[in-house]
Amino acid sequence: MLDRDLIRNHPELVRAGIARKGLDAPVDEFLRVDQERRQVQTELQEKQAEMNRISKSIGMLMGQGKKDEAEAAKAQTKDLKDFITVGEARQRDLENQMREIELQFPNLPHDSIPNGKDEHDNVVVKLWGEVPQFDVQPQAHWDVAERLKLLDPPRAAKISGSGFALYTGQGARLQRALFTFMIDHQTMKNGYYEIYPPYLVNSASLIGTGNLPKFEEDLYKVDDDLYLIPTAEVPVTNLYRDEILSGDQLTLKLAGYTGCFRREAGAAGKDTRGVLRIHQFDKVEMVKFTKPEDSYDELESLVKDAESILQTLGLHYRIIELCSGDIGAKGAKCYDVELWSPGVGRYLEISSCTNFEAYQSRRANIRFRRAQGDKPEFVHILNGSGLACPRLFAAILESFQQPDGSVLLPEALRPYVGADRISA
RNA sequence: GGAGAGGUCGCAUAGUGGUCUAGUGCGCCGCACUCGAAAUGCGGUGUGGGGCAACUCACCGAGGGUUCGAAUCCCUCCCUCUCCGCCA
Numbered sequence: 001m002l003d004r005d006l007i008r009n010h011p012e013l014v015r016a017g018i019a020r021k022g023l024d025a026p027v028d029e030f031l032r033v034d035q036e037r038r039q040v041q042t043e044l045q046e047k048q049a050e051m052n053r054i055s056k057s058i059g060m061l062m063g064q065g066k067k068d069e070a071e072a073a074k075a076q077t078k079d080l081k082d083f084i085t086v087g088e089a090r091q092r093d094l095e096n097q098m099r100e101i102e103l104q105f106p107n108l109p110h111d112s113i114p115n116g117k118d119e120h121d122n123v124v125v126k127l128w129g130e131v132p133q134f135d136v137q138p139q140a141h142w143d144v145a146e147r148l149k150l151l152d153p154p155r156a157a158k159i160s161g162s163g164f165a166l167y168t169g170q171g172a173r174l175q176r177a178l179f180t181f182m183i184d185h186q187t188m189k190n191g192y193y194e195i196y197p198p199y200l201v202n203s204a205s206l207i208g209t210g211n212l213p214k215f216e217e218d219l220y221k222v223d224d225d226l227y228l229i230p231t232a233e234v235p236v237t238n239l240y241r242d243e244i245l246s247g248d249q250l251t252l253k254l255a256g257y258t259g260c261f262r263r264e265a266g267a268a269g270k271d272t273r274g275v276l277r278i279h280q281f282d283k284v285e286m287v288k289f290t291k292p293e294d295s296y297d298e299l300e301s302l303v304k305d306a307e308s309i310l311q312t313l314g315l316h317y318r319i320i321e322l323c324s325g326d327i328g329a330k331g332a333k334c335y336d337v338e339l340w341s342p343g344v345g346r347y348l349e350i351s352s353c354t355n356f357e358a359y360q361s362r363r364a365n366i367r368f369r370r371a372q373g374d375k376p377e378f379v380h381i382l383n384g385s386g387l388a389c390p391r392l393f394a395a396i397l398e399s400f401q402q403p404d405g406s407v408l409l410p411e412a413l414r415p416y417v418g419a420d421r422i423s424a
Numbered sequence: 425g426g427a428g429a430g431g432u433c434g435c436a437u438a439g440u441g442g443u444c445u446a447g448u449g450c451g452c453c454g455c456a457c458u459c460g461a462a463a464u465g466c467g468g469u470g471u472g473g474g475g476c477a478a479c480u481c482a483c484c485g486a487g488g489g490u491u492c493g494a495a496u497c498c499c500u501c502c503c504u505c506u507c508c509g510c511c512a
Contacts, residue, residue, distance in 0.1 A: 041474055045481045052445080055493040059442030070492090077492045244471090372452065373469080
């Protein structure tokens, strides 16, 4: 959601920002309904004020035993009452329309982000580490996994269907080691407060983060009003829905490990081998609540926190800044961390660090007060993966495969796996 | 799943159709007293919207309804607590 005053007073600015993203928003409809809503409200309030005066006087007259006068006053209220009944219904209807319209607005892009049409216009802003060199063509992770019996795709398909991963033996162990290592790292080294939230959330939470109403087809719905979370971002961001935080609590840094569930509705047939795109995966997610003036510094440090995992593991990666056409509806500015996957032969998105500014906090009504007595303001919300497990799993198998067929584990993972290497 | 109790302005409570546009205590802020503090006294202390000034409207878990008038009565839903059943 955007600031109503901004759309009202600077519609051309809003239009321009949304056009830069290559998206649409019902600006005209907003202006029309908003105009009518305010007019209806003003008229309604005058009548309500009059009705309140009369009702109060009836109460007073009754108290004084002046029944006839009270009855006379009652008779005056008929027309007012009719007007108010109609006006209230109209007002409710218009406010609901406003809400629906507002929820359709994308966020505006930050001025600093590059213009562009799609992912080809994204900008690489950083490369870290060396592309690992191999004497022979490195195997893709699905081949490494098959050889070392780390995954069992046929049985995954049997018990659940296509698009699911079944980790076995040391593969299961490595997977568990990864998320334990990462949540430890983000909480103990980078100072995030650990959250372990529910995996099922209601629609209000999904509206708060911006997953509903527009992206329902990406979600698994399990009950009338319960959905499996597509990321821990949803429950963790909504921790403070409809709350007012105190300024001295900010910046608030939370991190949670959860399973994530995505229908990948629009991606059928893409990345069908291995674990690059699956319906259920594990992820550590970081969420920050900041004062508006701090959010862009916090975005930079959020990316560093995501990177620190890869640096600790010694994996080559790059960071790209998303252009206006690729950032999507919700974000104002976004960096993707892409991990080099030598077997697959391309960079894989493993973290997306986004500043939503006040877009989510308006939807979820999350505010803060600078000092006692100050007006509540909307917080800025940011989040980023820290990191996603399957692609990290894939890159480790591919990057650290050895001539003898084993996978030599990075130092930091060894205590978690309980071994130096994975071998047949 | 069954039965019962309950959700009031930060906290605790009062309030069962008409000076309740919600009282009181605590907390918090300001002022007074004080060298300073405590204690005391006085005043203030929610959110959102319209006008953007005076003012006004809405909000007592949420949404409907009855009424001239609802925190209070009716209906639906949500949540919390207690007990029973089932169960990792």
